[in-house]
Amino acid sequence: MSSDFWLIAGLGNPGSRYEGTRHNMGFMCADILAERWNVSLSDHKGLALLGKGIMRLSGAPLKFFLTKPLTFMNDSGNAVASICSYYDIAPEHVIAIHDDMDLEFRRIKVKAGGSAGGHNGIKSIDRSLGTNAYSRVRLGVGHAARQGDAHAKTVNWVLGGFSSSQKSQLCDFLSDGADAVETIMNEGLGQAQEKFNGR
Secondary structure, three states: OOOOOEEEEEOOOOOHHHOOOHHHHHHHHHHHHHHHOOOOOEEEOOOEEEEEEEEOOOOOOEEEEEEEEOOOHHHHHHHHHHHHHHHOOOHHHEEEEEEEOOOOOOOEEEEEOOOOOOOHHHHHHHHHHOOOOOEEEEEEOOOOOOOOOHHHHHHHHHOOOOOHHHHHHHHHHHHHHHHHHHHHHHHOHHHHHHHHOOO
């Protein structure tokens, strides 16, 4: 029987080189949640930073782990699967937070299952868990210019920073992403989709 813990995984790349980049939206949103719920993160097997907390919003308190994988984006699944195995967390209680180029900046889409949409972190989690039956909070970062070398432009885009206009909105956007995570846990995926997918 699985534990009743949730696992919230903010995806990104470790190291100062990647701080503040589009690809680290998951890390940044995890930091918002850590601050809200007074969670401190420490090493888990060298694979991730991991912390534990209790969310009390409405109804019964919800126990959760919050993680920032240190495996780099393309191997995020190694960390997520290790934590799920160690603490017996079912995929249905996993929430991955990540950047998404298919959504415009400030758009949020909540979903479970479905395609990885070309996101290597999600592909890795799908592969490591052996299922895509977990929730995702997709944070829009917009798309790179289409012309030229598509792969190089995509890499440069996701590893690039935000415009000054976007930086001024980033805190509110990340807070909305944290709200979406809390809504999934407290009210269910359907309610979260109603609240956030139509914005």
